[in-house]
Amino acid sequence: MERAPKTDRTMPLAHGGEPQERKLVLVGNPNVGKSKIFSMLTGQYVIVSNYPGTTVEIKSGKATDLDYYVVDTPGITSVVPHSEEERVALSTLLSGNVGAVLQVGDAQNLRRTLLLTLALLETDLPVVLDLNIADEAEKKGYVIDAARLSKSLGIPVVMTVATEGKGRRELLEAARRPSKSSLRIAYDTRVESAASEIAAHLTDYPVSKRAIALTLLSGNLPLVDSLLGEGRNESRAIREIIGRTQVRVLEPLSRIILNARMALVERLIRECVTLHVGRGFRSQFAEKLDRFSTHPLGGALLLLGILFVIYEFVGVFAAGTVVDFIQNVVFGEILLPPIVGALSRVPYALVRDFLVGPYGQITMGITYAIAIVFPTVTAFYIVFSFLEDTGYLPRLEVMINRLFSIIGLNGKAVIPIILGFGCGTMAAIVTRILETRRERIIATLILALGIPCAPQMGLILGMFARIGFIPLVFFFVLLTAQLMAAGWLASKLLPGQTTAFVTELPPYRLPHLRDVAGKTAYRSYWFVREVIPWFLLGTAMLFVADLTGALPGMKKLLDPVVVGFLSLPADTTEGFILGFLRREYVAAYFFDIYGRGLMDNLQAFVATMVMTLFVPCVANTFVIIKERGLLVGLAIVCFVVVYAITAGGILNAVLRLLHVTF
Amino acid sequence: MEEICRPCSREDLEEILEEIWTTLELKNEIPASGARIPTAAAGDKLEVLVSEGLVRQQDKDVILTDEGFRKAKEIIRSHRLAERLLHDVLDLQSEEMERSACRYEHMLGTEAADSVCILLGHPRTCPHGKAIPPGDCCEAGETTLRPLVVPLTELDSGETATVAYVGTRDNARLSYLTSLGVMTGRPVQLVQRHPSYIVKIDETTVAFDDAIAREIFVRPAHRKRQAAKGAGRRFRWRNGRG
Numbered sequence: 001m002e003r004a005p006k007t008d009r010t011m012p013l014a015h016g017g018e019p020q021e022r023k024l025v026l027v028g029n030p031n032v033g034k035s036k037i038f039s040m041l042t043g044q045y046v047i048v049s050n051y052p053g054t055t056v057e058i059k060s061g062k063a064t065d066l067d068y069y070v071v072d073t074p075g076i077t078s079v080v081p082h083s084e085e086e087r088v089a090l091s092t093l094l095s096g097n098v099g100a101v102l103q104v105g106d107a108q109n110l111r112r113t114l115l116l117t118l119a120l121l122e123t124d125l126p127v128v129l130d131l132n133i134a135d136e137a138e139k140k141g142y143v144i145d146a147a148r149l150s151k152s153l154g155i156p157v158v159m160t161v162a163t164e165g166k167g168r169r170e171l172l173e174a175a176r177r178p179s180k181s182s183l184r185i186a187y188d189t190r191v192e193s194a195a196s197e198i199a200a201h202l203t204d205y206p207v208s209k210r211a212i213a214l215t216l217l218s219g220n221l222p223l224v225d226s227l228l229g230e231g232r233n234e235s236r237a238i239r240e241i242i243g244r245t246q247v248r249v250l251e252p253l254s255r256i257i258l259n260a261r262m263a264l265v266e267r268l269i270r271e272c273v274t275l276h277v278g279r280g281f282r283s284q285f286a287e288k289l290d291r292f293s294t295h296p297l298g299g300a301l302l303l304l305g306i307l308f309v310i311y312e313f314v315g316v317f318a319a320g321t322v323v324d325f326i327q328n329v330v331f332g333e334i335l336l337p338p339i340v341g342a343l344s345r346v347p348y349a350l351v352r353d354f355l356v357g358p359y360g361q362i363t364m365g366i367t368y369a370i371a372i373v374f375p376t377v378t379a380f381y382i383v384f385s386f387l388e389d390t391g392y393l394p395r396l397e398v399m400i401n402r403l404f405s406i407i408g409l410n411g412k413a414v415i416p417i418i419l420g421f422g423c424g425t426m427a428a429i430v431t432r433i434l435e436t437r438r439e440r441i442i443a444t445l446i447l448a449l450g451i452p453c454a455p456q457m458g459l460i461l462g463m464f465a466r467i468g469f470i471p472l473v474f475f476f477v478l479l480t481a482q483l484m485a486a487g488w489l490a491s492k493l494l495p496g497q498t499t500a501f502v503t504e505l506p507p508y509r510l511p512h513l514r515d516v517a518g519k520t521a522y523r524s525y526w527f528v529r530e531v532i533p534w535f536l537l538g539t540a541m542l543f544v545a546d547l548t549g550a551l552p553g554m555k556k557l558l559d560p561v562v563v564g565f566l567s568l569p570a571d572t573t574e575g576f577i578l579g580f581l582r583r584e585y586v587a588a589y590f591f592d593i594y595g596r597g598l599m600d601n602l603q604a605f606v607a608t609m610v611m612t613l614f615v616p617c618v619a620n621t622f623v624i625i626k627e628r629g630l631l632v633g634l635a636i637v638c639f640v641v642v643y644a645i646t647a648g649g650i651l652n653a654v655l656r657l658l659h660v661t662f
Numbered sequence: 663m664e665e666i667c668r669p670c671s672r673e674d675l676e677e678i679l680e681e682i683w684t685t686l687e688l689k690n691e692i693p694a695s696g697a698r699i700p701t702a703a704a705g706d707k708l709e710v711l712v713s714e715g716l717v718r719q720q721d722k723d724v725i726l727t728d729e730g731f732r733k734a735k736e737i738i739r740s741h742r743l744a745e746r747l748l749h750d751v752l753d754l755q756s757e758e759m760e761r762s763a764c765r766y767e768h769m770l771g772t773e774a775a776d777s778v779c780i781l782l783g784h785p786r787t788c789p790h791g792k793a794i795p796p797g798d799c800c801e802a803g804e805t806t807l808r809p810l811v812v813p814l815t816e817l818d819s820g821e822t823a824t825v826a827y828v829g830t831r832d833n834a835r836l837s838y839l840t841s842l843g844v845m846t847g848r849p850v851q852l853v854q855r856h857p858s859y860i861v862k863i864d865e866t867t868v869a870f871d872d873a874i875a876r877e878i879f880v881r882p883a884h885r886k887r888q889a890a891k892g893a894g895r896r897f898r899w900r901n902g903r904g
Binding site: 080082108111294397401402405503505 | 871
């Protein structure tokens with residue numbers, strides 16, 4: 001029977017209507033391969049990468065060979081939630097109907113893995129421990145006696161190499177017979193009596209009350225409210241117990257609890273692990289690259305090098321050569337002439353125009369999506385997926401932490417910001433990995449204001465491939481300066497402090513071609529599926545607006561702003577209107593009219609800046625409102641629109657005043 | 663846990679080593695590795711001493727090993743330095759001083775003994791006039807006291823250390839750091855300080871900023887290395903003493 005836990009209000013599950021089947025919940029430290037194991041069990045493709053925080057939402061699917069509904073969760077470091085996505089993961093354990101917990105751990109980092117195992121065992125849920133990445137552990141000389149570990153812990157323990165599908169059979173076998181452990185750590189008597197006192201105040205939970213009590217004792221006081229609901233009698237009583245116990249023991253309660261677990265972990269390690277020294281393996285190259293990429297100077301050089309490669313590959317090659325070829329040769333000479341020819345026999349001008357006119361579904365909608373945006377975005381995804389799998393992104397956090405502290409963020413915010421270069425919508429969700437609401441708002445603002453998404457970025461690079469590399473650098477310096485200023489201002493306005501920066505650096509790994517290709521294909525497929533309907537809708541709207549005379553009217557209305565203030569051609573108004581629908585549509589539109597010689601370089605520069613700063617697309621706006629709330633969401637969107645146009649106007653005036661030419 | 667609690671055996675052995683040392687001194691011999699030991703001094707613990715590698719039997723003689731000599735020197739040094747500290751600084755009278763010194767000798771490690779030695783200006787004899795075996799600090803002529811436990815910010819790049827404790831009262835942060843492997847007793851290596859601190863703990867690499875680095879207190883490893891080297895320098899000490 002499923003009981004809805006009291007925590008639903010404050011620890012919402014990321015997804016609701018899920019079958020009443022028994023769940024197998026995957027939990028574990030970040031970046032240990034939970035998603036890969038999830039794919040292995042369900043046969044579903046999920047994005048996997050080499051950095052902590054790839055998964056921020058709960059994913060679920062039916063297991064192919066097991067009688068379970070498998071639930072993949074974001075990585076957790078302990079049972080005391082440390083950020084929004086850890087809270088999401090832990091809430092799954094409390095959601096009821098959990099048939100078994102499958103803890104995935106890194107075989108090389110057994111101490112950390114077991115520390116979490118011991119906490120999980122206390123929930124009284126049946127647990128299976130999977131030590132993944134067993135190949136790297138073996139290479140480094142660790143020999144783990146899984147059978148003995150299993151006996152000591154009282155739960156099944158298996159070893160897998162998920163990237164190669166090794167150990168699948170054993171894992172399935174173990175998942176069929178999860179067991180509750182009888183292992184019980186006796187804590188300091190004062191902690192134990194406080195735990196049973198707290199347990200007496202707790203109502204029904206699908207996990208043991210002692211586990212919840214110990215989690216509350218290990219956490220900070222606000223945790224009580226976020227777990228039980230604010231201002232309730234029971235939470236007041238529990239806070240009082242914790243406060244009283246804390247005074248009595250002097251040392252932080254979490255340390256007392258952790259020390260007891262650590263002592264047991266050390267014993268288990270002594271019993272079950274031997275390290276064959278001399279077999280210790282580390283790739284010399286990876287080690288050197290590691291040092292270089294986090295070196296103050298080396299890291300900056302490497303970053304510049306990477307950016308230059310992206311510029312050459314995405315901007316010059318994909319958005320230039322490939323798009324030219326597809327747009328002019330494939331569409332212009334091969335595909336479109338016969339279609340236009342065939343349609344010329346259609347007697348109705350309206351139908352003809354709707355399909356192949358200036359605002360035609362085929363000539364504009366499909367051509368933009370397939371000929372301009374698709375090649376560019378795919379190229380960007382290739383580079384991006386490759387970088388993700390190497391483990392470079394967390395190194396970037398190390399480099400950028402100090403810079404980010406100016407705007408009230410820490411290095412961790414690099415991940416959502418970088419993901420924003422892929423898709424702003426996804427990035428707005430990933431801001432969950434940040435610790436405080438303040439940081440999440442600042443990161444969302446920066447993302448909405450000026451982080452171009454993959455198609456936009458690709459097309460910006462494509463345009464600048466013609467304007468020049470130096471203007472591109474100038475463009476990004478200017479953009480960064482504005483983002484820094486906006487972030488700095490927001491950090492001054494929002495109450496709170498910058499939180500301390502701690503992150504784990506995964507080892508450098510050589511990406512598998514298969515993984516990079518798979519991820520790129522998956523992302524491109526979703527992109528096409530999602531974007532084509534929007535492009536067709538946008539084109540149809542323009543078509544109708546043009547037909548009814550609304551478009552010329554609107555152009556006239558916005559004329560003082562677009563032509564007068566920004567000195568852009570009147571046609572760009574359409575682009576900005578499209579920008580509300582999809583960010584890439586406006587990019588494709590500008591790219592197209594710039595290519596046709598309707599904008600000079602200066603206009604293109606201003607237009608690109610306004611477009612980059614301009615509103616996030618509809619999907620992104622919805623996500624921002626969902627994640628940040630209606631008030632903050634709307635405030636961000638309004639600010640962005642006003643700011644983009646103002647900044648564009650000022651930029652235009654200054655450039656013209658100084659007679660800058662590109 | 664049961665295996666940690668083999669009651670008193672370490673202290674027992676230390677007491678015997680102390681006894682061996684003083685017996686040799688009484689016979690006007692200079693205690694050294696390879697010295698012949700009167701079997702009586704070893705008492706009924708001879709077997710244990712052999713199995714621990716502190717002494718070895720050669721024909722009918724019992725001989726002090728390198729390890730045994732090093733341990734014995736350490737314990738005598740700790741005992742006599744403790745006496746000096748209690749007598750000179752804390753002004754304790756002889757009986758109470760003796761009782762406390764007997765407890766301190768088991769508690770002072772090499773590092774702590776060196777610190778006491780530096781603090782007292784490298785004393786050469788105990789209050790009873792017996793020689794205090796010099797340590798590395800005496801040879802190096804160190805005059806400034808280095809704290810044994812320092813925040814991570816004090817380490818140089820590439821230096822290794824052991825985590826002493828994480829000095830935060832923020833429970834969530836403590837859990838988080840522990841779960842990353844920053845735990846008491848774990849060896850860490852500081853890889854770099856700029857632009858962020860990066861440390862290696864087992865197979866985990868963790869990066870953090872100043873605020874966190876200041877809260878992680880470590881015992882730098884270099885002092886231990888010096889102490890280990892000290893065992894090989896015993897001849898110099900013998901010459902210097904004569």
